[in-house]
Amino acid sequence: MTLGRLNHVGIATPSIETSIALYRDLLGATKIHDPFDLPAQGVRVCFVDMPNSQIELIEPLGEASPLHGFLARNPAGGQHHICFEVPDIHAAKAEMEAKGAKVLGEPRIGAHGTPVIFVHPKNMGGVLVELMETPKGAH
Ligand SMILES: CC[C@@H](C(=O)O)C(=O)SCCNC(=O)CCNC(=O)[C@H](O)C(C)(C)COP(=O)(O)OP(=O)(O)OC[C@H]1O[C@@H](n2cnc3c(N)ncnc32)[C@H](O)[C@@H]1OP(=O)(O)O
Ligand SMILES: [Co+2]
DSSP: OOOOOEEEEEEEOSOHHHHHHIIIIISOOOOBOOOEEEGGGTEEEEEEEOSSOEEEEEEEOSTTOTHHHHHHHOTTOEEEEEEEEESOHHHHHHHHHHTTOOBOSSOEEOTTSSEEEEEOGGGTTTOOEEEEEOOTTOO
């Protein structure tokens, strides 16, 4: 597997609007996309563009959201996952599993419109890792 660029850092928040204000007013971020719902992933999402990557603000959406446990442990929110691009999501999943890592579920379409998987934090030194297939034509 070729590990590609760092696509984004996921930040869980109880309120996207509050987090947008922090990134805009405290840090001075200027490229903040409109938030949108991603019901298949149980999250509401807002991308903040940086020159070399993106911050992905994520708020729970629905009762089955994977963020509820994290926010119960971290009520103010915090750094939730990091996401790397890979050329082929099915090959990446097979390689992770062959190396003994736990992949959380099957590939699903993520916020960039390409399939993503998650590697359990217990296999990555306490860091939840998302792998996303590089969008066609990117870079
Ligand atoms: C926007 C769409 C998409 C994109 O395209 O970018 C996304 O990014 S969606 C992001 C949200 N989706 C997911 O996170 C899906 C995968 N996640 C999961 O399946 C679960 O969140 C989880 C990783 C299995 C954790 O589930 P949870 O119920 O919160 O916790 P557990 O009780 O099972 O915890 C086990 C263990 O792991 C620790 N943990 C949990 N979350 C994290 C985390 N984000 N970072 C680091 N460690 C985490 C938790 O503290 C437990 O540790 P121990 O107590 O030491 O066992
Ligand atoms: Co993500």
